Amino acid sequence: MTRRAHVSGSIRRRLLLQLLGSAALLAAILFVTVLGFVRDVAEESHDSILFASATSIMDSIAVNAGEVSVDLPYAALSMLGNVSDDRVFYRVSRAGEVLTGYSDLPAGEATVRAGQPVFETLDYKGETIRMVTSSRRLSLNGAPTDIEVSVAQTQNGQAAILARLSRSALYLGIGFFVLSSALAIWSAQSSVRPLKSLAQAVSRRGPKDLRPVSRPVPSEMAPLVSSLNTFIDRLGVSLTRSEDFIAEAAHRVRTPLATVRTQAEITLRRVEKEENRGSLREMIRAIDETSRASGQLLDHAMVSFRTDSLERVDIDLAELARELVERLRPVADLKDIDLHFANSGTPRMSGDAILIQNAVRNILDNAIKYSPPERQVHIRVSGDGAQARVSIEDEAGGFGTTDTHALTERFVRGENTQGVVGSGLGLTIAREVAEAHGGTLTIETSKSGAGACVTLCFPSH
Amino acid sequence: MRNPLLSLALIASLWGVSASAFEIEDRQWVGPENARALTVISTTDFDILAPLMESFLRNRPGVAVDYVVASSSELMKAIADEGQTFDVALSSAMDLQTKLANDGFTRPHQSSATALIPGWGEWRNHVFAFSQEPASMVVSATALTEAEMPRTRQALITLLREQPDRFRGRIGTYDVSLSGLGYLFATQDARTSETYWRLMELMGGLDLQLYCCSGAMIEQVADGEIFVAYNVLGSYARARADLADRIVVIDPEDYTHLMMRSAILLNDAAQPELAEAFVDHLITAAWSNPPAPEYPFRHPLGAPGPSESARRPIQLGPGLLVYQDREKRKRFLGEWVSALRQE
Ligand SMILES: Nc1ncnc2c1ncn2[C@@H]1O[C@H](COP(=O)(O)OP(=O)(O)OP(=O)(O)O)[C@@H](O)[C@H]1O
Ligand SMILES: [Mg+2]
Numbered sequence: 001m002t003r004r005a006h007v008s009g010s011i012r013r014r015l016l017l018q019l020l021g022s023a024a025l026l027a028a029i030l031f032v033t034v035l036g037f038v039r040d041v042a043e044e045s046h047d048s049i050l051f052a053s054a055t056s057i058m059d060s061i062a063v064n065a066g067e068v069s070v071d072l073p074y075a076a077l078s079m080l081g082n083v084s085d086d087r088v089f090y091r092v093s094r095a096g097e098v099l100t101g102y103s104d105l106p107a108g109e110a111t112v113r114a115g116q117p118v119f120e121t122l123d124y125k126g127e128t129i130r131m132v133t134s135s136r137r138l139s140l141n142g143a144p145t146d147i148e149v150s151v152a153q154t155q156n157g158q159a160a161i162l163a164r165l166s167r168s169a170l171y172l173g174i175g176f177f178v179l180s181s182a183l184a185i186w187s188a189q190s191s192v193r194p195l196k197s198l199a200q201a202v203s204r205r206g207p208k209d210l211r212p213v214s215r216p217v218p219s220e221m222a223p224l225v226s227s228l229n230t231f232i233d234r235l236g237v238s239l240t241r242s243e244d245f246i247a248e249a250a251h252r253v254r255t256p257l258a259t260v261r262t263q264a265e266i267t268l269r270r271v272e273k274e275e276n277r278g279s280l281r282e283m284i285r286a287i288d289e290t291s292r293a294s295g296q297l298l299d300h301a302m303v304s305f306r307t308d309s310l311e312r313v314d315i316d317l318a319e320l321a322r323e324l325v326e327r328l329r330p331v332a333d334l335k336d337i338d339l340h341f342a343n344s345g346t347p348r349m350s351g352d353a354i355l356i357q358n359a360v361r362n363i364l365d366n367a368i369k370y371s372p373p374e375r376q377v378h379i380r381v382s383g384d385g386a387q388a389r390v391s392i393e394d395e396a397g398g399f400g401t402t403d404t405h406a407l408t409e410r411f412v413r414g415e416n417t418q419g420v421v422g423s424g425l426g427l428t429i430a431r432e433v434a435e436a437h438g439g440t441l442t443i444e445t446s447k448s449g450a451g452a453c454v455t456l457c458f459p460s461h
Numbered sequence: 462m463r464n465p466l467l468s469l470a471l472i473a474s475l476w477g478v479s480a481s482a483f484e485i486e487d488r489q490w491v492g493p494e495n496a497r498a499l500t501v502i503s504t505t506d507f508d509i510l511a512p513l514m515e516s517f518l519r520n521r522p523g524v525a526v527d528y529v530v531a532s533s534s535e536l537m538k539a540i541a542d543e544g545q546t547f548d549v550a551l552s553s554a555m556d557l558q559t560k561l562a563n564d565g566f567t568r569p570h571q572s573s574a575t576a577l578i579p580g581w582g583e584w585r586n587h588v589f590a591f592s593q594e595p596a597s598m599v600v601s602a603t604a605l606t607e608a609e610m611p612r613t614r615q616a617l618i619t620l621l622r623e624q625p626d627r628f629r630g631r632i633g634t635y636d637v638s639l640s641g642l643g644y645l646f647a648t649q650d651a652r653t654s655e656t657y658w659r660l661m662e663l664m665g666g667l668d669l670q671l672y673c674c675s676g677a678m679i680e681q682v683a684d685g686e687i688f689v690a691y692n693v694l695g696s697y698a699r700a701r702a703d704l705a706d707r708i709v710v711i712d713p714e715d716y717t718h719l720m721m722r723s724a725i726l727l728n729d730a731a732q733p734e735l736a737e738a739f740v741d742h743l744i745t746a747a748w749s750n751p752p753a754p755e756y757p758f759r760h761p762l763g764a765p766g767p768s769e770s771a772r773r774p775i776q777l778g779p780g781l782l783v784y785q786d787r788e789k790r791k792r793f794l795g796e797w798v799s800a801l802r803q804e
Contacts, residue, residue, distance in 0.1 A: 078780025085585035088779035
């Protein structure tokens with residue numbers, strides 16, 4: 001019976017969400033940083049071209065015959081055209097008086113000092129312009145005079161370049177996010193993988209497998225695994241203890257029961273009154289039931305114990321079955337039941353001989369016990385190298401409507417047990433032995449339909 | 462169906478106005494009277510663009526073109542100084558067109574037609590070139606022998622130096638103070654090579670004749686009045702099939718400047734959509750491959766003439782604003798005049 005775990009959240013999902021969240025954050029930071037950087041670089045390079053243009057105009061200014069003359073160099077404006085298709089404006093002025101250029105070009109807020117160009121973003125003719133103004137002092141007729149040169153350009157091309165670069169930055173950010181998302185999914189998967197594989201290994205275990213978990217696990221899981229191991233340990237100890245207790249109890253019940261039974265039989269012989277004999281027979285039968293039950297309990301405890309740490313030896317299943325048949329033949333003879341033994345192949349296997357014997361005996365015992373007198377029981381052993389098999393077919397009428405699966409549960413008996421002594425543990429023992437050896441127990445109706453055919457099947461290796 | 466409908470009254474009234482305003486050389490009305498009119502101001506002679514205007518009007522009933530011809534500097538004056546409203550301006554003075562676009566007199570336009578133009582043929586979707594034409598020398602075929610034909614500026618200088626008396630008063634060029642195109646060619650020449658100043662000084666000493674326009678120079682050469690005209694529109698000269706045996710058009714092999722005739726869409730247009738359609742029509746005719754049959758100029762890209770290495774296409778862009786600078790212009794004209802006056 002597996003109980004559903006109470007689930008709250010998922011490590012993998014949480015991990016994934018956190019990783020995706022941080023990837024998104026980093027991508028956004030990357031985008032903003034790159035964008036800012038690109039914007040700065042674009043602005044700087046634009047500024048430096050404007051400044052170069054202003055400088056070349058400044059260089060063309062000279063004092064000729066007591067007059068300031070401006071000889072605009074072709075390159076001063078054409079260089080601006082190489083960068084973008086933007087409108088270009090310029091102005092050369094001396095002490096507030098415009099010498100040439102666009103006289104309505106706005107004057108910047110900042111005061112311009114020689115050697116320190118001022119860059120400003122302004123509005124002119126309905127458009128945003130970037131303007132540089134630089135200043136230089138000339139000597140005019142012996143007196144100093146300040147010349148100011150402004151060069152400005154609209155920023156449409158700049159905006160287009162920025163838009164393109166922003167798009168690239170966006171793609172970069174998205175690419176980064178996609179890539180780190182893929183990595184996040186991968187790392188979330190791989191970090192819960194040890195957990196998953198531990199869970200699988202534990203759930204794959206057989207019902208009796210109480211060995212400690214010895215596979216290597218990541219250090220974070222070590223506490224979990226070591227408490228799991230302690231838990232398994234304690235479970236094992238308490239299981240053994242209760243089995244020991246049962247065996248001990250059964251053993252202690254059996255011996256005094258034997259005494260009681262002997263005494264009851266002796267008394268039975270002496271008593272003559274029919275109703276007293278009746279109750280004595282009842283008593284003997286109850287004692288038989290109890291004794292059978294304690295015997296089977298003891299066997300079952302022994303089986304549980306031995307399957308915990310299975311000691312395997314080479315077994316010839318044919319030899320083992322033959323011996324059992326011979327041992328039980330006297331019992332069968334009492335009911336005039338014929339036991340037929342047949343062997344084909346070499347049914348060799350490795351396993352615990354005592355357990356196998358116990359299993360086969362319980363099946364054979366059933367066949368004899370539930371058969372009416374004068375019937376046949378066939379014991380067939382076969383082996384083909386891969387499997388060793390013993391099947392016992394009887395003519396005891398089969399299982400009727402009983403669920404054969406349920407019969408292998410502890411203390412479950414069928415409908416045909418009227419007056420038949422038994423405890424309901426025989427098939428349980430047989431099944432547990434089969435499973436401990438990696439084999440199977442099959443309970444079917446025989447081919448003829450006259451009875452049951454119960455088969456034990458073991459892998460040869 | 463060349464049937465320009467001229468309204469005499471209109472012309473009269475216009476002349477009246479223009480007395481105080483910009484100077485109109487010609488005004489033509491194409492299409493039905495009382496129709497919705499697209500107003501075009503242009504430096505290009507009416508006859509040259511008439512077929513293109515007719516094909517433009519063919520599928521547009523109820524539309525007419527009011528075509529005003531002015532010199533490039535008058536065109537500039539009309540728009541920039543007088544605030545006259547026109548829908549479209551066509552001009553060969555690339556620098557003036559650029560200045561109008563730069564100073565905010567134009568509006569941008571983008572269409573499937575403008576997409577035909579390569580990057581160098583337009584400026585910020587405001588200036589659209591629709592021809593590329595060389596600045597050539599036109600030489601009298603009768604006055605000069607085949608061997609004397611000057612293929613380069615240096616050859617012309619040598620020729621003039623060797624026989625000054627023969628060429629005295631027999632050479633001509635643009636009056637750069639009057640003609641915008643002449644000024645453009647002259648400034649580009651001055652920018653390209655010092656040879657230009659030597660040539661000007663030499664020509665100045667030989668009683669250089671100055672002209673307003675290419676057409677006049679071409680005719681004077683054909684008539685034998687002058688022998689050599691320098692910096693003439695090669696496209697106009699080549700278009701004059703009637704003079705083909707009397708003139709020789711030479712694209713100088715040292716370098717030949719290529720001017721682009723361009724269209725701009727003006728702000729405050731009365732017919733903005735019509736204006737765009739007209740400019741698209743011009744562009745499509747010019748830049749389609751092959752160009753429209755009524756397209757009067759050589760295809761800009763495949764234009765034969767100057768050899769590849771001698772081609773100096775004048776580039777659209779803010780560089781053209783430099784010689785439009787007041788100080789720069791004053792200085793250049795001053796230098797030009799003093800070069801001509803030199804003995
Ligand atoms: N060969 C058989 N033919 C018919 N019924 C059978 C046969 N073997 C087992 N059964 C049915 O299966 C039940 C369970 O068998 P099982 O051997 O486990 O218990 P049991 O025989 O009743 O008790 P015991 O522990 O003493 O063997 C039996 O009670 C019986 O009803
Ligand atoms: Mg049994």
